Amino acid sequence: MVRIARFNPVCGRKTCSTPFLFNIITPIYQCLVPMDDFFHSLGLAISLLWHHDPTLIEVVLRSLGVSALACALACVLGLALGAGLGVRRPKGEAFWVAILNTLLALPSVLVGLVVYLLLSRQGPLGFLGWLFSLKAMVLAQTLLVLPVVVALSRQCIKAAHDRLGEQLQSIGLTQGWRALVLVWDERQVLLTVVLTAFGRAISEVGAVMVVGGNIEGFTRVMTTSIALETSKGDLPMALALGMVLLGVVLLLNALIGLLHWRQQRMDSRFAGPAQPLSSFAANAWHGP
Amino acid sequence: MRQESPKSPVILSLQGVSCAIQGFWVLKDLNIELHAQERLALVGTNGSGKTSLLKLLHGLIKPQSGHLHWQTHSPVRQAMLFQRPQMINSSVRHHVALALWAQGLKWPVALKKVQGVLREAGLADCAQQSAKTLSIGQQQRLSLARAWACEPQLLLLDEPTASLDPSFKSQVETMIEHWAQIRTGVEEADHTLVLASHNLGQVKRLASRVIFLEEGEIHADLPVWEFFNSPLAKTHPKAHAFLRGEVI
Numbered sequence: 001m002v003r004i005a006r007f008n009p010v011c012g013r014k015t016c017s018t019p020f021l022f023n024i025i026t027p028i029y030q031c032l033v034p035m036d037d038f039f040h041s042l043g044l045a046i047s048l049l050w051h052h053d054p055t056l057i058e059v060v061l062r063s064l065g066v067s068a069l070a071c072a073l074a075c076v077l078g079l080a081l082g083a084g085l086g087v088r089r090p091k092g093e094a095f096w097v098a099i100l101n102t103l104l105a106l107p108s109v110l111v112g113l114v115v116y117l118l119l120s121r122q123g124p125l126g127f128l129g130w131l132f133s134l135k136a137m138v139l140a141q142t143l144l145v146l147p148v149v150v151a152l153s154r155q156c157i158k159a160a161h162d163r164l165g166e167q168l169q170s171i172g173l174t175q176g177w178r179a180l181v182l183v184w185d186e187r188q189v190l191l192t193v194v195l196t197a198f199g200r201a202i203s204e205v206g207a208v209m210v211v212g213g214n215i216e217g218f219t220r221v222m223t224t225s226i227a228l229e230t231s232k233g234d235l236p237m238a239l240a241l242g243m244v245l246l247g248v249v250l251l252l253n254a255l256i257g258l259l260h261w262r263q264q265r266m267d268s269r270f271a272g273p274a275q276p277l278s279s280f281a282a283n284a285w286h287g288p
Numbered sequence: 289m290r291q292e293s294p295k296s297p298v299i300l301s302l303q304g305v306s307c308a309i310q311g312f313w314v315l316k317d318l319n320i321e322l323h324a325q326e327r328l329a330l331v332g333t334n335g336s337g338k339t340s341l342l343k344l345l346h347g348l349i350k351p352q353s354g355h356l357h358w359q360t361h362s363p364v365r366q367a368m369l370f371q372r373p374q375m376i377n378s379s380v381r382h383h384v385a386l387a388l389w390a391q392g393l394k395w396p397v398a399l400k401k402v403q404g405v406l407r408e409a410g411l412a413d414c415a416q417q418s419a420k421t422l423s424i425g426q427q428q429r430l431s432l433a434r435a436w437a438c439e440p441q442l443l444l445l446d447e448p449t450a451s452l453d454p455s456f457k458s459q460v461e462t463m464i465e466h467w468a469q470i471r472t473g474v475e476e477a478d479h480t481l482v483l484a485s486h487n488l489g490q491v492k493r494l495a496s497r498v499i500f501l502e503e504g505e506i507h508a509d510l511p512v513w514e515f516f517n518s519p520l521a522k523t524h525p526k527a528h529a530f531l532r533g534e535v536i
Contacts (some may be wrong), residue, residue, distance in 0.1 A: 037341060078359075079511045149472045163349065163374050164374050164376060166343070166348055166370065167370055167374055167377075169348060170346060170366075170367070170368045170370075171386065171387040171388050171391075171434070171438070172387075172390040172391060175391070181386070184375075184376070184377075184378070185376040185378070186377070187377070188377070255322075266418070
């Protein structure tokens, strides 16, 4: 076997190794170098979080506020629209569904650009003076997640209406009330829709960057901050923000899981064996 | 088997009614007069139009041609029981209360009335339970309780015992019988029952008149005794074949 002297990147010495071993060690090392940076940054990120870094907290709170408000607005509008479309079946339904599905893939930068044009001095909403403010960011995020809420809730309510619509209609409920009852009926699925919308809002960067301007202490949020810190090379801060972002979504998931679990527990507590025949026979029907 | 009762006033008449769903004619040129207190059974093969006729009577679908006349002074209170009970994700008492609320009762009043209704239906123990966790038989009983809580004058039943085992079938039939007997004794005995069923024994037990439907058309409209006992081979060959279990 031919032995070749090569530089060992792990121990920093010239060692003899086979080409086979060299080919294995080198790529592992090349992976470990950035991993080392990653763990270093992770440690610093935990430290920032542990010590409640004021900049970090400020950005996180602002981000949560903007996204929560945008999500709430989009859910109020989107659930009403989605439920209405699910129950009503408007003329040209296929056309509206195609438009909705197209809007699902709306690029956030495009939304940012449209809102920017609307809110700029020369734009139709320029008189509001919202550009580079939190209001503009809320507006952009609302428009971004609205199609998601409408499309998913429409699908969900439509399926429920196919199943329950005639029965609800037969007891005399109007379309509006049917939509409301079905929203209540599908509340657990719709909660997941809300979570999806919030996830889209809080993880979005393009639109808020364009309309908010990423102004420090004013319109800087988690995602724009991550982009900026990464470009500056301040990886710990970027990673800390990323961890908070994941933590928030995890917390929401846990909350929804808890609600589902509680509901299932209540149902299983009540659910008993079917009543025996005698219980009905002894309780003969006397009319309402 | 029920004998034909003396004719009561007509409450509803269908004249040349045809109905299409998604471009397919499900009911063709129907002429029916429905009398008060009548117990009408709709029989026929699958896809013959029984459910569509019930939905038409209930106002869930509209006729494309012909006339549907309600010949009553005030609107007839109706309730319909569907073949497969579908429950919303809510408690049993809220199910019934929702129907009462939709009739115009205030929510607290509706909730109060629900307790009595559920007790009568043998579902009082399940009042707080999610309706989705009930067995199919219990769900059908709940649907009946909900329908009757609204005190309907016209009750439309779409194969009410189709998905039930024999014991639950008996329970549901008992409920229908009790309801009918009690209502016959009250001063305003104008309630009417329209029942779609494949169960000919049930039709014999509950109905006073039978309409045989095939491909959306009426092929026989006879008192129940005549439908089951007179020779139909010449006058109503399709009904005769149906009763003999032959392929029509």
